[in-house]
Amino acid sequence: MNTPYDAESLELRRAIAADAPAMADVYLDAFKATYDFAPFHDEADIRRWVRQTVIPHLESWVAIDASDQVVALMALSSDALEQLYLTPEWWGRGLGSRLLALAKQRRPRGIRLYTFQANTRARSFYEHHGFRAVRFSDGAGNEEQQPDILYSWAPPDLP
Numbered sequence: 176m177n178t179p180y181d182a183e184s185l186e187l188r189r190a191i192a193a194d195a196p197a198m199a200d201v202y203l204d205a206f207k208a209t210y211d212f213a214p215f216h217d218e219a220d221i222r223r224w225v226r227q228t229v230i231p232h233l234e235s236w237v238a239i240d241a242s243d244q245v246v247a248l249m250a251l252s253s254d255a256l257e258q259l260y261l262t263p264e265w266w267g268r269g270l271g272s273r274l275l276a277l278a279k280q281r282r283p284r285g286i287r288l289y290t291f292q293a294n295t296r297a298r299s300f301y302e303h304h305g306f307r308a309v310r311f312s313d314g315a316g317n318e319e320q321q322p323d324i325l326y327s328w329a330p331p332d333l334p
Contacts, residue, residue: 182268189237201260235250255288
């Protein structure tokens with residue numbers, strides 16, 4: 176039986192402009208709960224980026240709880256999972272797996288993504304879901320200047 180705390184009970188839908196403030200909240204809350212360093216951009220820039228870039232230029236999705244609150248966001252480009260963030264209270268409940276399954280469904284030929292090396296939770300999660308580490312970097316190529324990892328997933332029937 177689905178409960179308000181069950182990931183299967185959440186609505187997944189395409190993000191709309193009105194979701195931008197809540198999506199930025201999810202991003203900021205998850206980032207602060209995960210890392211001991213701050214995002215490169217300040218809060219105002221992140222809010223503007225979600226509103227002006229993520230929603231209009233990426234295939235953006237949100238998870239909505241029983242009280243109509245955005246509790247997760249996912250954004251896809253043509254071949255990459257650009258963003259996947261959940262509010263910390265939803266970590267470990269299957270919502271990330273549900274969103275990742277949607278990403279694989281939407282990009283059936285394969286997906287790449289980056290995560291920071293320090294994010295051991297994300298690394299374990301992606302590896303559990305069939306992603307393999309392709310490249311480790313020293314962080315010179317990202318704004319936060321934090322060591323990162325490029326991951327890749329392709330379905331078993333593709334070379």
